[in-house]
Amino acid sequence: GMPLPVVQFYASEVLLAxxxxxxxxxxxxxxxxxxxLIDASGHVKVADFPYIDLDLDGSEGAGGRGPENQYSRGSSLYTAPECHDKGDCGSESHxxxxxxxLYDLCCPGSSKLLFIHEFDEAIDVHERRVAQIMHLVKSSSIEELVSGxxxxxxxxxxxxxxxMKNHFFQGINWASVFERKTDPPWYPPTSPGGHFVGSASSEGR
Known part of the structure; x- marks a missing residue:
């Protein structure tokens, strides 16, 4: 998986998004x-919302709950259990x-272990499965966060x-993250004309 400081950088930008x-x-x-997505400056962009709902309340936790939001499943590997079960998805589902x-950044490809094969699978069975695979995460701080x-x-x-207050993000300057002043760990390679090249590289610019 990625080094924890790299995970911390991308996770903090996704969180604020x-x-x-x-x-x-x-x-x-x-x-x-x-x-x-990663833009030309190396910062995160959250894009492409094929399943979207507007909650004019705008409050954390309200998130568009109700009959109007009970219509889609999203990408099964990353979709919250309540979306599979009732289609009742809100901001908590994010x-x-x-x-x-986070889990996938630390253990690439392991998110498939979280997949719910049956929408009516018992909650306690699913929680036991999550607990059993958490040993794959090597950092105690991120294990605590992912478990929560x-x-x-x-x-x-x-x-x-x-x-934001979790120990995993200790030392993060959230104002700097918000203003995109934190140096990215990686930049997409570009051609002389300033366009992205066809294949990405793990090397910085």
Whole structure:
């Protein structure tokens, strides 16, 4: 997986992007690696919301719950259990997907272990599965954070302000992250004309 400082950088930018969406009453249940982009400056962009709902209340936790939001499943590997079960997805559902993303950054390809094969699978069975695979995460601080995110009851799941205060993000200058003043760990390679090249490299510019 990625070094923890790299995970910390990308996770902090995704976190603030989600909080920005929630502030404006926007929820998407299809948060996954395909909707997390890196721009030319090396910073995160959250994009492509095929499943979107507007909650004009804009409050954390309201997130568009109700019949109008019970229509889609999103990307199964990253979709919260409540979306599979009832299609009742709100801003809390983002935090489950965020936990899956963190887990995948630390253990690439392991998110498939979180997949819910049956929508009516018992909650306690799923929580035991999550507990059994958490040993793959090597850092105790991120293990604590991911464990708090991969909670099947959305009302018990960690939310944005709690996540920001988690030990894993200790030392993060959130104002610097918000203003995009933190140096990215990687820059997309570009051609002489300033365009992205066809294949990405792990080397910085």
């Amino acid at each position: 989600l909080l920005h969406l929630h502030k404006h009453g926007i929820t998407s249940i299809d948060l996954n690696p395909n909707t997390i 935090w489950w997907s965020f936990g899956c993303l 995110l991969l909670v099947t009851d959305p009302l018990r799941r960690l939310g944005g302000p709690e996540i």
